[in-house]
Amino acid sequence: NAGVMQNPRHLVRRRGQEARLRCSPMKGHSHVYWYRQLPEEGLKFMVYLQKENIIDESGMPKERFSAEFPKEGPSILRIQQVVRGDSAAYFCASSPGKGTGELFFGEGSRLTVL
Amino acid sequence: AQRVTQPEKLLSVFKGAPVELKCNYSYSGSPELFWYVQYSRQRLQLLLRHISRESIKGFTADLNKGETSFHLKKPFAQEEDSAMYYCAISNFGNEKLTFGTGTRLTIIP
Numbered sequence: 757n758a759g760v761m762q763n764p765r766h767l768v769r770r771r772g773q774e775a776r777l778r779c780s781p782m783k784g785h786s787h788v789y790w791y792r793q794l795p796e797e798g799l800k801f802m803v804y805l806q807k808e809n810i811i812d813e814s815g816m817p818k819e820r821f822s823a824e825f826p827k828e829g830p831s832i833l834r835i836q837q838v839v840r841g842d843s844a845a846y847f848c849a850s851s852p853g854k855g856t857g858e859l860f861f862g863e864g865s866r867l868t869v870l
Numbered sequence: 871a872q873r874v875t876q877p878e879k880l881l882s883v884f885k886g887a888p889v890e891l892k893c894n895y896s897y898s899g900s901p902e903l904f905w906y907v908q909y910s911r912q913r914l915q916l917l918l919r920h921i922s923r924e925s926i927k928g929f930t931a932d933l934n935k936g937e938t939s940f941h942l943k944k945p946f947a948q949e950e951d952s953a954m955y956y957c958a959i960s961n962f963g964n965e966k967l968t969f970g971t972g973t974r975l976t977i978i979p
Contacts, residue, residue, distance in 0.1 A: 759913070787965065798874075798956065798971040799914075812966060847914070855963040857902050857921075861914040 758782075761830075762848050762862035770870050775835040775842070777865045781850030788831045789859060790823060793845040802846075805831060806853070838869045872897050874957050876970035883947045884978045891942040891973050893931075893957030900962040903933055903940040906969070908954040917942075917955070927951070952977045 761780040769775050781788050786807050791799040792815075801815040805825035816823065820838075825831040835842055845866045849859035873896045883889050895901065903920040918926045920933040920940060931942045940957060954974050958967040 789966070791969075796971075798876075798969040799967075801966055801968065804966055849914075851965050853965070855965065857904055857919055857960055857965055857967070858916045859965060859967060863913055 760848055760850050760860050760862035762846075762865050764865060765863065766866050766868070768868045768870060769838050771839055772837050775838050775867055775869075777833040777835075777846050777848075777867070778830040779833070779848030779850075779862060780830040781848075782860050785850035785852050785860070787851045787853040788825050789849045789851075790831075790833050791847045791849065793847060793864075795844075799847060802833070835867070838867070840869050843867055843869045872901070872959050872968040874959050874968055874970035876955075876957055876973050878973045879971070880974050880976070882976045882978055885949055886946050889942075889944040889947045889951065889975065891955050891957075891975065893940045893942065893970060895938050895940065895957070895959050897938075897959055902960050902962050902964075903931070904958040904960070904967065905929070905931055905940075905942050906956045906958055908956070909950075910953070914956070947977045949977045949979055951975060 788805045790802040793799050803816050803823045804812040820836045822834045845864045847864045848862045875894045905917040907917040908914045929944045933940050954972050956972045957970040960967050
């Protein structure tokens with residue numbers, strides 16, 4: 757089991773461009789979580805998805821950010837019209853949804869906005 | 871709202887000395903508390919959860935509801951314990967975690 761795979765690992769965008777971050781959960785996991793880590797801060801919850809459904813998006817900024825987890829393929833976190841403040845590490849985690857509290861994390865995608 | 875506070879950003883301890891990483895929380899309801907660890911060049915991973923009441927790699931953590939604390943302890947530090955440690959909280963049975971800002975533990979040989 758390769759674990760949670762995130763790509764790209766590093767992404768550089770200019771202000772106003774779009775950023776797409778992908779996450780493939782561990783095999784057998786149907787629950788995906790996205791977290792953002794700003795410099796000097798802890799991981800902040802963004803969104804929780806199950807296949808084809810957004811369960812909790814209470815941590816997502818109201819504008820420019822969206823997430824999906826289609827029936828086939830990876831989960832995608834999309835940031836439109838990026839601004840410098842979006843520069844951060846974005847982590848994806850998956851779980852089988854058994855309520856144990858154990859999330860399996862990817863290595864993260866580091867977004868830099870110039 | 872849930873909140874997790876880790877007051878120490880950095881902690882250095884000599885090898886063989888006791889370690890205590892502090893974690894305080896604020897929560898209404900039945901919280902579940904966790905410690906996650908990130909070793910150098912590795913992914914963030916679960917170290918232990920309070921409900922399991924187990925010792926992992928010599929670490930233990932006791933949930934103190936009166937003091938709303940969940941400090942991580944180890945009696946004798948080892949060099950391989952150097953890592954970033956995050957305390958986290960969730961609703962019972964819910965896997966949406968709220969993390970603290972983390973403590974970087976360095977074990978001095």
